[in-house]
Amino acid sequence: MNKLLIVGTVAFDAIETPFGKTDKILGGAATYIGLSASFFKVKSAIVSVVGEDFPQEYLDLLTSKNIDISAIEVVKGGKTFFWSGRYHNDLNSRDTLVTELNTLADFQPKVPANFTDADVVMLGNLHPIVQISVLDQLTATPKLVVLDTMNFWMDCALPELKEVMKRVDVITINDEEARQLSGEYSLVKAAAKIHEMGPKYVVIKKGEHGALLFHGSNVFFAPALPLEDVFDPTGAGDTFAGGFAGYIAQSENIAFENLKNGIIYGSNLASFCVEQFGTQRMEKLTKTEVLDRLQQFRALTQFDIALDTQETNA
């Protein structure tokens, strides 16, 4: 089985949406990535840090999904990274209410010896220096390195972000971040400029408006599944990235045609993530449900236009 190395936060989230609010619940980029990737036949490990306040049951949950948690450092006397946010009515924007870095402030990632030769590396949203440190510990070149990041690092760690971008194959960012990073409004132009910064593949996430995969002049688009209700968008982007990375790690095929499938699986898994608060839906999700939804994605996007060649009479 291929190895997927995941680095990112394992955290507490407190979430408020128009549909309700939660106390501190399980959250964090690596948590969502790991849960999402667990639907594929891969051997995955999370590199992260938590405090002594982090419940064993959360760690057990990750273990039950066949995720190697031996590199999730538990800091004695430390407190776990905590984020709290409130979504606006349309769920497309949110205010951060609380960010407590806690143990994350001094996080020194340690890649487990048996994962320094990982086939796919998924760098979840974290300080670019932490992401670089993970790449520095690898002993073999991965088939694919995927970088997720956000506007926060563009604002306060741009040189470091540009360093890590030079060392990855794929970057996943949202549309506003792509515009900020490139200075281009057109996403086609933005992707071209970001490509020049390093990543061969540029994935632009547009939330409810789907995701674009760019590679040179090739473009692929996966819509978000139209849902009756979105309860909580938290973790959707990480779930998307986890589905993408997990599928690629399983299939061992980094051709553009196969990356398309990864984008579809990422969108598929993200469509479940938003159906309930936090990680609830992903915890109970079955592979059968994922495969059923794959049929919905087919129905949503696939068409068959028979070409009458005589139409070409212009």
Next chain:
Amino acid sequence: MNKLLIVGTVAFDAIETPFGKTDKILGGAATYIGLSASFFKVKSAIVSVVGEDFPQEYLDLLTSKNIDISAIEVVKGGKTFFWSGRYHNDLNSRDTLVTELNTLADFQPKVPANFTDADVVMLGNLHPIVQISVLDQLTATPKLVVLDTMNFWMDCALPELKEVMKRVDVITINDEEARQLSGEYSLVKAAAKIHEMGPKYVVIKKGEHGALLFHGSNVFFAPALPLEDVFDPTGAGDTFAGGFAGYIAQSENIAFENLKNGIIYGSNLASFCVEQFGTQRMEKLTKTEVLDRLQQFRALTQFDIALDTQETNA
């Protein structure tokens, strides 16, 4: 050849975008619909009204595209409907600067005798009473009636709009209008409510974010083609509707699977419309270019995931 009856404005537009501005140029919903539908093998006619100030060369242009203009009334001494607007920097919103109804104020549509048995009727954006008057003049039930409308009529002619909605098969509106009309934020829920108002098929246009086709529990999505530059979105929605109606009229097939193809062709043609100001791009567009772009839409959306049935092990 099947007959497509188009009702809508034939007008002057003056447009300002971040890329430039125009004087009075050819515009109007029926103009864009007619130009777009002209790429299909259909016999189409426009029912509309203009003033004596309307240049013969514009009428000749429509005739050169095999559009029957005998039902475009030219009002002696009258002035043509004029709209002027300025787009904001992101091109997603605009301010209307001038609306002069002129001859449109007293428009009494007269369906030509040889089109009262049209196969497909495309009701372009106009007062719902005018749209109803067109339906009242038909002598045979069309295979498909498509209604385009906008928020303006929801604000000031809602009862009449609801009347015409009961008599059409397909409605095309944008996402904000769907939300206004239904009172639902979720587009899935909005489409279900709009369906209850009459139309079997609900098409929700999301501009640069593509278009959704709803029919009962079936949903199909066509993305907008990602473009390096959008110069002028004017007429894109009408071009989309014209491509949809033209394709359906040509193919004589109103099954959901074929309406999907209509949505793809609509998106295809709209992607050209926005590349230049006004109708410029549509005037010069060739069928070869449309068929080439169909390949781009395939590449953009089609995928092939081989299912390993053993994956269903949950």
